[in-house]
Amino acid sequence: MKPFPTTTTVPLLLLVLSLLHHSSASTPPGFPNEALPTKSGYHPVDPNTNSAMFYIFYEAQNSTTPLAQTPLLFWLQGGPGCSSMAGNFFELGPYRVVSSDGKNISLEPNLGSWNRIFGVVFIDNPIGTGFSIASSPEEIPGDQLSVAKHLYAAITGIIESDPLFKNRPIYITGESYAGKYAPAIGYYILKQNQKLPVEKRVKLKGVAIGNGLTDPVNQVKTHALNAYFSGLVNERQKAELEKPQREAVRLVKKGNFSDASMARNLLFRMLENMTGVATLYDYSKQKKYQTSLVTKFLSSAEVKRAIGANESTVYKYCSIPVRDALHGDVMKSVRYMVEFLVKNTKVLLYQGFFDLKDGVVSTEAWVKTMKWKEIERFLMAERKVWKVSGSLAGYVQKWSNLSHAVVLGAGHFVPHDQPLNSQAMIEDWVLDQGVFSSELERDFSSDSRQEM
Numbered sequence: 201m202k203p204f205p206t207t208t209t210v211p212l213l214l215l216v217l218s219l220l221h222h223s224s225a226s227t228p229p230g231f232p233n234e235a236l237p238t239k240s241g242y243h244p245v246d247p248n249t250n251s252a253m254f255y256i257f258y259e260a261q262n263s264t265t266p267l268a269q270t271p272l273l274f275w276l277q278g279g280p281g282c283s284s285m286a287g288n289f290f291e292l293g294p295y296r297v298v299s300s301d302g303k304n305i306s307l308e309p310n311l312g313s314w315n316r317i318f319g320v321v322f323i324d325n326p327i328g329t330g331f332s333i334a335s336s337p338e339e340i341p342g343d344q345l346s347v348a349k350h351l352y353a354a355i356t357g358i359i360e361s362d363p364l365f366k367n368r369p370i371y372i373t374g375e376s377y378a379g380k381y382a383p384a385i386g387y388y389i390l391k392q393n394q395k396l397p398v399e400k401r402v403k404l405k406g407v408a409i410g411n412g413l414t415d416p417v418n419q420v421k422t423h424a425l426n427a428y429f430s431g432l433v434n435e436r437q438k439a440e441l442e443k444p445q446r447e448a449v450r451l452v453k454k455g456n457f458s459d460a461s462m463a464r465n466l467l468f469r470m471l472e473n474m475t476g477v478a479t480l481y482d483y484s485k486q487k488k489y490q491t492s493l494v495t496k497f498l499s500s501a502e503v504k505r506a507i508g509a510n511e512s513t514v515y516k517y518c519s520i521p522v523r524d525a526l527h528g529d530v531m532k533s534v535r536y537m538v539e540f541l542v543k544n545t546k547v548l549l550y551q552g553f554f555d556l557k558d559g560v561v562s563t564e565a566w567v568k569t570m571k572w573k574e575i576e577r578f579l580m581a582e583r584k585v586w587k588v589s590g591s592l593a594g595y596v597q598k599w600s601n602l603s604h605a606v607v608l609g610a611g612h613f614v615p616h617d618q619p620l621n622s623q624a625m626i627e628d629w630v631l632d633q634g635v636f637s638s639e640l641e642r643d644f645s646s647d648s649r650q651e652m
């Protein structure tokens with residue numbers, strides 16, 4: 201077995217062309233024709249190598265605006281090293297893999313898909329992940345700046361490849377470890393834009409992060425208390441959990457990021473042991489998330505051909521070489537990038553309520569440390585009760601460019617657990633409407649000033 205796709209002997213241009221023009225004449229059993237991507241292919245990330253990122257694009261199904269102006273969302277999976285095809289076929293894509301027996305896998309339309317009124321592009325990021333090609337192990341990024349440079353090449357390449365993409369508002373979205381990637385590419389785009397003429401700029405309009413790891417030191421300190429106040433561990437166990445937490449923080453302060461990441465892993469293993477939960481990603485579940493269905497589905501040569509991926513790529517849901525390359529990056533913060541984003545575009549942070557890894561408490565812990573002139577007013581803003589079709593969906597707090605949403609009845613993979621509510625959330629946030637409309641903002645700090 202080869203751990204990496206080896207350098208291809210076919211020139212990259214040929215590879216791109218052959219895959220872009222894949223025939224959609226026949227689809228495999230259980231794969232309806234309507235489920236085919238609008239477009240898919242590979243984009244090079246560096247002119248000097250054969251490394252390339254794989255993407256799948258689905259046009260908006262029921263767009264309410266001309267397509268040339270319809271928002272375009274880019275989705276990034278976490279990991280590090282997990283494939284955005286999970287986001288596509290397990291969470292928010294137009295069709296999701298289902299199976300009643302774990303063997304007979306088929307696709308089912310997703311009424312909560314995020315491409316109802318927006319176009320969505322799923323990118324396998326970084327190179328070496330999913331169907332994306334790393335022409336050598338050394339090229340796999342080990343830090344967020346390198347991740348952002350590759351993503352920038354792919355995203356601008358995709359936008360330039362289609363006249364319908366040129367003027368569309370762009371949103372970067374993602375989950376989990378994309379709590380690093382999304383701020384990194386958003387920050388990189390805005391910095392590049394400052395140097396470019398208007399027509400060459402990426403029309404970035406917002407960044408959304410679901411259950412993200414963004415500011416690990418502030419986040420890692422919350423697990424013991426969160427588990428204790430959720431009733432999952434007792435006071436003695438809380439004290440046990442605080443040891444690896446303190447160790448992780450101590451190691452970061454010494455600059456020993458790799459061992460800090462191991463301390464965090466130990467913390468999660470202990471939490472798993474103590475609570476006996478099926479998965480830390482959702483403590484309400486009796487079983488792990490069935491993401492293995494996606495791997496099974498994508499292991500078929502016919503399916504790979506149908507989606508325009510290289511048939512000889514051995515598909516893995518999560519890449520171990522990519523995870524290892526970013527091991528030393530795990531405990532590094534990108535909070536300063538979010539601080540820059542919130543001053544220059546809008547940011548949504550949302551979390552599924554039952555996640556014990558990157559959940560609500562862990563997000564609020566770093567948000568309150570943000571350096572931004574509006575942060576105090578954000579923290580004092582009303583946390584609104586959020587309803588979808590008359591039912592309680594969660595809570596939304598918004599002030600100026602920053603929004604925070606808590607999604608009830610969901611774990612780490614929010615669009616999987618709450619498809620319709622996640623769709624309502626992303627649509628209302630992008631369009632500044634409903635619970636995200638600015639007119640509804642209430643500032644309790646100024647309320648109290650008015651009373652004086």
Ligand SMILES: *[C@@H]1O[C@H](CO)[C@@H](O)[C@H](O)[C@H]1NC(C)=O
Nearest residue numbers: 205206208209210215510512
């Ligand atoms: C697919 O990948 C294999 C192995 O990496 C490579 O040899 C082959 O040229 C690729 N096929 C195409 C059509 O690019």
Ligand SMILES: *[C@@H]1O[C@H](CO)[C@@H](O)[C@H](O)[C@H]1NC(C)=O
Nearest residue numbers: 230298299300304305306307
């Ligand atoms: C597989 O599942 C699909 C959807 O549930 C069903 O329509 C189909 O008949 C099944 N095929 C087999 C061979 O069991």
Ligand SMILES: *[C@@H]1O[C@H](CO)[C@@H](O)[C@H](O)[C@H]1NC(C)=O
Nearest residue numbers: 261262310311312313315316
């Ligand atoms: C788009 O509209 C069609 C026709 O009204 C409907 O059948 C379909 O379910 C809609 N798609 C989504 C994702 O809502």
Ligand SMILES: *[C@@H]1O[C@H](CO)[C@@H](O)[C@H](O)[C@H]1NC(C)=O
Nearest residue numbers: 451454455456457458459460
């Ligand atoms: C990192 O921390 C571990 C555990 O405390 C220690 O054994 C190791 O020597 C440290 N490594 C470096 C490079 O400081």
Ligand SMILES: *[C@@H]1O[C@H](CO)[C@@H](O)[C@H](O)[C@H]1NC(C)=O
Nearest residue numbers: 466468469470471472473474
């Ligand atoms: C978890 O529990 C198992 C079995 O009880 C034990 O062998 C293991 O050492 C525990 N791991 C941790 C990290 O506590």
Ligand SMILES: *[C@@H]1O[C@H](CO)[C@@H](O)[C@H](O)[C@H]1NC(C)=O
Nearest residue numbers: 542543544545546574600601
């Ligand atoms: C919010 O973002 C806009 C750009 O979309 C920017 O002009 C504005 O200054 C930002 N507001 C704050 C309070 O940072």
